[in-house]
Amino acid sequence: MTKTTQKTISPVDGRVYAERELAEPEELEAALARAAKAQKAWAKTSLEERMRIVTRMGEVMLGAVEEVAQELTWQMGRPIRYSPKEITGGFVERARYMTRVAPLALQDVPVEELPGFTRFIRREPLGVVLVLAPWNYPYLTSVNTIVPALLAGNVVLLKHSAQTPLVAERYAWAFQEAGLPEGVFQYLHMDHDLVARAIADPRVAFVAFTGSVAGGRAVERAAAGHFKGVALELGGKDPAYVRSDADLEFSAVNLVDGAMFNSGQSCCGVERIYVQEAIYEPFVEAFVAETLKLKLGNPLDLETTLGPMVRTEAAEFVRGQIAEAVAQGAKALIDPRHFPADAPGTPYLAPQVLVNVHHGMRIMVEESFGPVVGIMPVKSDEEALALMNDSPYGLTASIWSRDEGAALALGEAIETGTVFLNRCDYLDPALAWTGVKESGRGCSLSVLGYEQLTRPKSYHLRRL
Template identity: 55%
Template structure:
C-alpha cells in the first residue's frame, strides 16, 4: 500500500486532503529532469526568465478566490484577510525587476590596461525549497522566484499542513508554460528529504521552520558542500518609548502579536514598555485585544481563526499556565467555543507581571499570547531584547529616528523596525542571527545567496 500524507483541517478535524508520497524513483527522476532543464535555463536571458515568472504570478493571482478558502481549511487563517496575494505580488515583481542589475557582472574596481577582469554570478544548479505552513505562499516565493530568476531549477517540498499550496504553484507554472523540469512540486516525508539532501545532487537548500528542523537539515547536508539557508525560530520583541504615538503603537503591536493567530515568523511575542507610558500602553493594548472575534475562519466576522494544529495551541496554554503559577496576570480570558486542551481554538491573551524566568518571555510560542514588561530606560530594554537565543526582527516605537537607529545598532537581530513590525520589505535582505539561522532572502543579497561568484581574468594577446 502506498504511504500517504494526510492534511487534517484545524476547522473541524476532518482530513481535508491526502496525497501519496513520491517514490524514490519519482524523486530521482525529478532531480534528473531539474538538472537537465537547468543547463538550458541558465543560458536563457534574464529578461526572458522574468516573463515566465510574471506569467506565473498572473496565473496564481487568478486562483486567489479558491486559494483563500483553501488556506482557511488548511491552516485556519480567516477568509476576511484575503490570503497572501499582495505580498506575493510585491515580492515577485520586485525580485524580477532587480534581477538584471543584481546578476550583472561586476568589473574589477581597479582597471588595468590590457586586461578584462570581472566577477560574474553563476546559478548554483538545483535548489530545494522546504516551505512552512504559516505563510505558505510568501515563504515559498521568497526563494522560488529569485531562485529561478538566477538561473537555477527549483524543487519544492511543502509542509504537510499546506499540501495544496505546492500544487497551486505547480499549476501556475504549468499554465505559464515554464519549461518542464525547472519547477517541480514533490510530496516527501522527512526521511526522504534527508536522503535527498545527503545525496549530493542538491546544490542549495532553503528551509523555514524550527531550530530542530534546521539542525536536521545541516546534519543531512553535511559533507555535500551544498549551501544552506535557514530561517528558524523567533522571539521578536517590541520596545515602546515615552514619545511613541500611542494609538499607532498599540494598534500595530496588537496586530503584530495576534495576526494569523500569532503564527508569524516575525510576529511580536514580547513587549517592553518604558515606565513613563507603561500603564497607558497596557490599557490600550488590553482594550483592543478584547475586540478580536475568534471562530471559524470561513466566517467573514472572524478575525482570529484556530491555530493550525491542536498541539500548537496546547503549547500556548502551557506557557500561560506556567506564567500564572509564577505570578503573572492574565487580562483577557476570552471565552471561546471549543477552547479546551487538545483543541486548536483559543483566544488571544495578554500577560503582565512577567519576567525572563518564564517561558512565555524566553521560548517561542508561535501563538496568540504576549507578555508585556515595564523597563526603566533604553539600556534595560536592549538587555532584555538581547536576552534570547533568537534574532529575526525587533521593533522600536518612537518619533526619534536617530534614537531608534542607535538602539537598533545594539540589538542582536536581522531586521530593525521603527514604528512598524511583521513585514518583509523585498528591497531589504531578510535574515536572522543566533538560533534564528543563517543566509538571507530578498534584495540583491538574496541573489548572492542563490548564485556563486565566478571570476574572469582575461589578458589581451601581446
C-alpha cells in the same frame, strides 16, 4: 504495493482536507534527473524570457486568488478575510520586486581597468535548489527563494509542509500555465527520510529551509560533509520596545496586530513587549482594549479576525505556557469567556495578554508561536536593550518612538536581523531578510538575496 500517504487535517473542523501519496526514492531520483537535465537549458535561457515566465506565473495566481484563498484557509486556518492578501499582497509584491531587480543583481561585476586585460566577475546559477517550505505563510515564505532561484537560472524542487500540500501543486499549475519548461520547477510530497536523502544528493546544490530550530539542525546534519549552501530561516521571540515618547494608541493598535495576526503563528510576530514605566499602565490598558476587539471563530466567516491555531497540539502548548506563567505569578488580563469559541482540547484559542512577567518564565524566552504576549515595564533604554538581547533568537525587533535617532542608536546594539521603527511583522522585499543566533543564517529578498543563489566566476582575459 500500497504507497504511504500523508493526511492534511484542517484546523477549521478537524476533517481530512487533503490526502497525498508520499514519493518513493525512485520518484526522487527521476525528479532530480529531470531537474539536472532541465537546468542546463534553463541557464542558457535569456534573463528576459525567465522574467517573462515568472511574471506570467504571478498573473496566473492572481487570476485564481479566490480559489487559492479558500484552499489556504482550509489547510492552515487563517481567516478568509485575510487569505487573499497573501497572494494579492506579499506574494505578488515580492515576486515583482525580485523580478524587477534581477537585471541589477545578476549583472556582471566590473573591476578597475587594467591595460591589456579584460576582467570581470559573472554570477552563475548553482544548479538544483531544494526549497523546504512551512505552512504558516506558505506562499510568502516559499516565494522568497523560488522566484529569485529561477530568475538566476537555477531549477527548483519544492517540498512543502504536509499541512499545505496544495500550495506546491498550485505553484506547479501556475508555472505550467505560464509556459515554464518541464523540469525547471517540480515538487514532491516527501517524508523526513526522503528529504534527508534529497539534501545529501550531489545534484542538489543549495537548500533553503524555513521552520523550527530543531528542523534547521536536522537539515544541517543531512547536509554536513556535502559542501553545499544551506539557508535557514528558523524561530523567533521578537521583542518590541515602547518608549515614553511613542504614540501610545498607534503603538497599541499595531502591536496587537503584530502579536495576534495569523493567531500569532509568525516567525517575526511580536512575542514580548517592554514599555517605559511612564506610559506602562495606559499602554497595557490600550493594548487589552484592542485585543478584546478581536473575534475568534470559524475562519470561513468573514467577520472572524482570529482563526484556530494550526493544530490542537500547538494550542495546547501555548495553553501550557500561559498556565505555567500564571502559576509563577503572572497575571492574565484576558478572560477567555470573552471569546466563546475558545475551547480547550481544540485549536481554537483565545488571545492572551500577560503582565507581572519576567525572564524566568518560558513565556518570555521560549517561542510561543501563538496568540499570547507578555508585557514588562522598563526604566530606561539600557534596560530595554538588555532584555531584548536576552534571547537565543534574533530575527526582528521593533522600537516605538518619535525619536528616529534614538531608534538608530538602539538598532546598532540590538542583536537582530531587522530593526523596525513604528512598524513590525513585515517583510520589505527591498531589504535583506536575515536572522542571527538561533533565528538562522542566510539572506533572502533584496538584491543581496541573489548572492546565495549564485556563485561568482572570475574572468581574467589577457589580450595579445
